[in-house]
Amino acid sequence: MQKMTQNKLSRRDFILRCTKAGISAAAAAAMAGWLYEADPAKISPQSGNIVEAMNYSIPPIAGKTMSVVTGSNRPATVTKAIELLGGMERFVRPGENVLLKPNAGFAMPPRICATTHPELIAQVTKLCFQAGAKKVFITDNPINDPKSCFELSQIASAAQKNGAEILLPRPDYFKPITLKGAELINNWPMLYAPLKKVDKVIGIAIVKDHRRSIASMSMKNWYGLLGGNRSIFHQDINKIIVELAMLIRPTLVILDGTETMISNGPTGGSESDLKQTDTMIVSCDQVAADSFGASLLGLKPQDLPYLVKAESLGLGTTDYQSLEPLYAQSKA
Amino acid sequence: MPEAINRNRTHTIISYVILFVLIIIFIAIITKQKHYYVPAAPIAEKTTAETPKTQAWLNPQLFGADLEPANEVENYNAANLYEKIDGKADLYLENEFVSLQCRRYSSKQSQQEWAEVYLYDMAKARNAFAVYSGQKRSKSQPLGWAQFGYKTKDAVYSASGNFYFEIILSSDANQLLQAAESAARQLTGFASKEPSEPFAISFFPKDNFVFDSLKLIKEDAFGCADMKNIFTAAYSVSGNDLTVFIADTPDSNSAQVLFDKYHNFLTENGGTEPANNIDIPGSKAVELFGTTDIIFRYENYFAGVRGSGPIGDLNNLAVLFKNSLADAKNDTK
């Protein structure tokens, strides 16, 4: 008898063991029940991120929608142009974060005018801070290597000297977005994170000739927010430009027509591709801005199908005259 | 030892419990294997609401006592015709195909001996003729009793009224072929009772007609690019081969246009116009490279006779043709 009891489990230990076993089993069952899913369709997250327009625009004031300043000094013309529309204080409130979206698409020096001029970046940054902006971000998803693009175009140094922060397009900044009502921006990776961080978005583009879309100006500038294998959109370039304009309603667009690239765009490559047109366009209506910009390339708005389509969708007007743009000259 | 017995008993109990569980699992699995999901049959497109009456033609008695139906009648419409006849579907679809009924009949003795009937409803007699003549097999023999029909070693093909049908056999056994021919006769009987618009061929004169020489030339007839959808028939007159042809067009103007185009084609290529007395108003005769064409227009038909024989023969045939046309037209008025 003694031999047996030596090995036999005491009642207390037995209960303890059973309880531990029971609790583990129950925990496993509970976990299973909590995570249980019978419908295979529901197991993966829905391909979501359906967004409506990202609207950064401010209430319009009649007669103060668009301004055009002639002159060859970019900082001077842009300051004057923004002043005419009410000054940067109208657009940027104190404490706000601003995103500047330049064209930093190519690793080329500023004199080629394939990228937004660093002087322009510097001046706009300064104006933003003067109006009380807390932070100024600059981003783009270029075609060439991002770091080289920002460096060679000197946008990086312009930013650094004036306190703006460059956001290089890191993979985790992209998110697949579906724009409601769009065909092409459907589950497509967009440079989403910088857009979410800010209160105001200012597009700073240049007037360029472009083979596929005929011209590359402020509306085409948003192409730089697309990720993924975006070259596929060249099959229907007008539609993607329009959908981008549906997605982003910027606070302001600045269209730099100081030196227009009239041939071999959008990369240019030689100063003979440039024409000194000395015009700076600032507008709350990007369709109107581009319509005016078209004239610098010797084109009419009707020559650009995306402008016509954008207008028909109510994204702006090609009849910029009706906005009563303010004209000025800058002698600086 | 008592412990040992206890142990053994415990072990035995555990063993039986395990075996019991195994048996339960076995039974459960055997039960489960009987219930299964069969992915739904291909989504059937909504075919015509009523079963086509032609389905009744493929009745069990079609082949008499020799063969009995081996399956139900299969129905196909334009949407799923490919599923049955794959690449050949194009020919039918281009010719206003309506529906296809198929049925296989096999011998009572042996499933290996069978005949499969394909019955195509082509909406119009001219379409049935078009698909019939568009895939004429070589090494065939005309069915003497049918207007359009021929047989090969192991099949029978025929068009009647708005219908075209094929009976394909599993072998070239003579019995099978005979059974098929009698089935074809029955089907011809059914088909001819259906209303059917006569088309150009009905107007061809009967005399000297070379049996089963009817053809439909879709385009580039006689070398002329404008000559499309021309029905032709061969005639043998005094040892010469003559061709009678006709094209139906929507109206008199179109017929005249075609007439002029063909006439120009002949004269521009060097044809000469011999003097000709023929009792058809507006007709022309052109001779080119040894062949003479006598062409005329009657109402909305453009027609003619061509060949290398004496012009008198050609004229006679042409007049015969035109009269035949006029009669038929008058009959239908």
Add this chain to the structure above:
Amino acid sequence: MKITTTRRISQIFFFTLFIWLCIVTTVGQKIWQHRGWPVNFFLNLDPLGAIGTALSTHKLYAPLLWSLITIILTILFGRFFCGLVCPFGALHQFVSHLAHGKKKAELISLHKYHKAQRIKYYILIVFLIMAAFGGSSSLLSGLLDPIPLFTRSINLLILPIIGSSAKIVATNRFYQSSLLTLTVFLTFVLLNFYKPRFFCLFICPLGALFGLINRFAILRINRNLSNCTNCKLCNSHCQGSCEPAETVKLSECLLCFNCLDEYGFHAVDFSMAESKTIQVSPDLSRRGFIAAAFTGLLALPALRLFGASYKDNNLIRPPGAIPEKEFIKRCLKCGQCMRLCPSNVIQPAGLEAGLENLWTPVMNNRIGTSGCQLNCVACGYICPTAAIRPLTLAEKLGKGDFSGKGPVKIGTAFIDRSKCLPWAYGVPCLVCQENCPLSPKAIYTQPNDDKQNETALLRPYVNPQLCIGCGICQHECPVGAKGAIIVTPDGQSRENKFFL
């Protein structure tokens, strides 16, 4: 009745059941075909698949709930699955039995516990960490989990070989990457010659999982010290190398019961007895654990470094496959879909897209009897984890309730005009167009413009809006190598991205 006898019966039962279920995994309604046989019986009972997918997708797919039974029974009674159920284990035990002699002294040293038996726990940890790795995790447990491993070895190797050499099947089955499958399988089987149940002791992550959760087992092997004469004979047939003669390592005990009934001393028992001679926790060192965790964290990004992972995917998956990022979190690499596919077009991928995609299903249109058959939805119904989800025919074809959405596309066909016979050589062919199963067809023809030919040569064109990527055209193309009409994964509907 001896428990060992029952154990043997149980092993034979489950082994036979396993092989039978693999055999019947073919489309059809005869008794030797799929019908309602629960062919995923073992995969559903396998808790590693359930836990792995729960970690990676935060959801437990319904059929995997069966594994809860296995877990609860293991918590209550120990590693019964290893000793009584696992068919791979049964195979190893059988081979070991044949491989080794009967001398007692030899056997005792052969079955000694070895510290390397810890490795399987580290392997388990690496897999679990990779599965839990946040948004871009990956389920690699299928590589070494015994049930998927044995399933695919039978499905993709043994059965095709037997089928073709014994001329049992009407059409032979072919599977690429067979050398890898063979090597892995054969290595583990042959390692039994070195150490019995080598795989079970050193590698098996499922066994490791069980070893971690059996610590509260109510019944357990234990040694009655007063009866024991220290002869060590109970070690001689211990399958788990858990050394009942010394301190029983409970985490290693496979419940083979060989130690119990051997020699009449009745010192070893399977009971509720307390024992001071049981070591409950597995022999993991803290350092080892951390090293394993670290490896797991590093392994996944390392595997993806060469860029050929889901982002730049070049793989065409079967219809019903979920978007790639999610797919790789769920595929167990069990090979069931490949076995079931009636046209033998679903193939196991090799290493071309990285270790993550090894043995996952891809379409290879040049192997098999035809491309993906239009009216077949078999693969989705057999996938145990819904990595390929079940489609209704209506959804696959874009008809009925799914009329507006279009059919499921797995890719798009491209004609290589430098190889296609009518295009490159002016030779008539139109096999691709003839075989396109769609109505209207996605391949259309136009005569070439050369008016000098008397009969216009028809040349094929693909309509990418209609093409579903089934690959029948590529299969039928008479041109060699990959053919002159090639399906690429572009435009697949599961990724829902603009293509053409």
